[in-house]
Amino acid sequence: MPQTHIRFDWAIKKLLRNKANYVVLAGFLSELLGKQIKIQSILESESNRQAEDDKLNRVDILAENDQGELILVEVQNSTEQDYFHRMLYGTAKLITEFLEKGEPYSKVKKVYSVNIVYFSLGQGDDYIYQGKLDFHGLHLKDKLKPSINQKKLFNIKKVSEIFPEYYVIKVNNFNDVAKDTLDEWIYFLKKSQIKEEFTAQGLAEAKANLLVDSLSEEERANYLRYMENRRYEVSIIEGSRSEGRLEGIEEGIKQGLEEGIKQGKQQGLEQGKQQEKVNIARTFKHKGIDIETIAEATGLTRTEIEEL
Template identity: 50%
Template sequence: MSKKLIRFDWAVKKLLRNKANFVVLEGFLSELLFEDIKIQKILESESNQITDDDKYNRVDILTQNSKNELVIIEIQNTYEIDYFHRMAYGVSKALSENLNIGQPYSEVKKAISVNIVYFDLGQGKDYVYRGTTNFQGLHEKDVLQLSNKQKETFTKQNVSDIFPEYYLIKVNQFNDIAKDTLDEWVYFLKNSEVKDEFKAKGLAEAKEVLDIMRLDKEQQYGYNRYLDYLHLKASEVLSLKIEAEEKVRNEKAIEVAKKAILKGFDSNTIADLTDLSLESIELLRKELKPHE
């Protein structure tokens, strides 16, 4: 029987302090990138020094894999309209901080940015997106390639192999139907549950180490605080949305009321049409009186 586990985003940093647990993140990245990923080390992450509020709001991890590539994993819980910009900034910052003074630009590492978001970002039907950089001719429409010498020197086959690569997983857009092993991971990220029949790399280990029954009282308290925080943030977003919609409705009602006043409608009729109070309508009459 499968059961609810600790949320991955809450536990992942503590989990990765132990190198023996790298297999969990390695499994996830292997399924996402369709290759066998091995993590060499966890590098310092910016959010290790930030405020408690931001720590709860997002998780960011910087790792280096066995191919000497930087892999940035960010988990964002609440809506940010400029999240695409932050993705670009995060990669740029990681690249610049990992090129030592005096090194040639050829030493700039390949960066892979993996972004797990629990809100709808952008406009699209899918729940997993991949972004790469290619150069296409404006006239010939051909894709710019590396020369043979560049392929030999940099051990890369394509221009896009040099530039950052982005992955975006919109967790809440997943329909809970796991059609492959990557879907099994997305299901787990959304529902904190590993079904008995799941076979994805790293999930069995995740199920073992994230078992909520293994939390002691202090950990339970911290975890429950985290869940409360997520509920609070979700309520704040919903409240702001409702307030914004109410404001738009009120503004439209006022516009209708003004037009009705100018056309000579009585206040009771206008109140029925707009749901505005009689007092509000009378104030609008006074406001419009000099223009009648």
């Protein structure tokens, strides 16, 4: 059985900021983005400064590659309804934060937002989603492209290369079957295990450097405490959800009973009125009153009266 390694969120907080471990993060990003990534530096911004009292449900790391592009990797453990909005805010903040005052807009940095989530975000059954911006014609259905001069000036082929690019990895949707090297990374993110046959970039270094047993006594104690706090937090959240579901069921039953009684009374009144019409029609019919008159007086149809 493969050895258990350090969870990726803990590695982000404590280990991957070390230059010696850049290769691990670069390997993951290379597999995900489909191009070779070389981490130039780990940056600090207002959004990703780490502190001892950081919330357990979120950790992030901001890297700059050798092309000057910014890559924000965020791990989110607990449900957050406005998470999509926060993804947008995070990229917008980075764009403005890293554009010096007075610089032209052409100096805006390309931003990649990589979001590793351990909760059910939105509706979708896949486990990796990519989001990028393109402009499509409303009438001719063509795609807006950069001009020849823009391609040369900004070294781009598509307009989407300028705008932020988003990746959402819904770890819990992964079926544990690694079909390619990117899947090997998703397997690691979900299981904290690296199989012998895995060959994805960065995993060999992760296997060597991210073992729990390789931590110092103090680091191991901190890691185990972190994991215990994570389990406690998950337990609290799940308990709250269960309690909420039970309260919802009880409230639903109560409302259902009240609604049922109300509907029952209404149905009883309607049935009583209908029976009264039938009784009147039957009496009129026995007295020899014509069907048209009975129908006009009671509101019953000719067929209903004939069947009495």
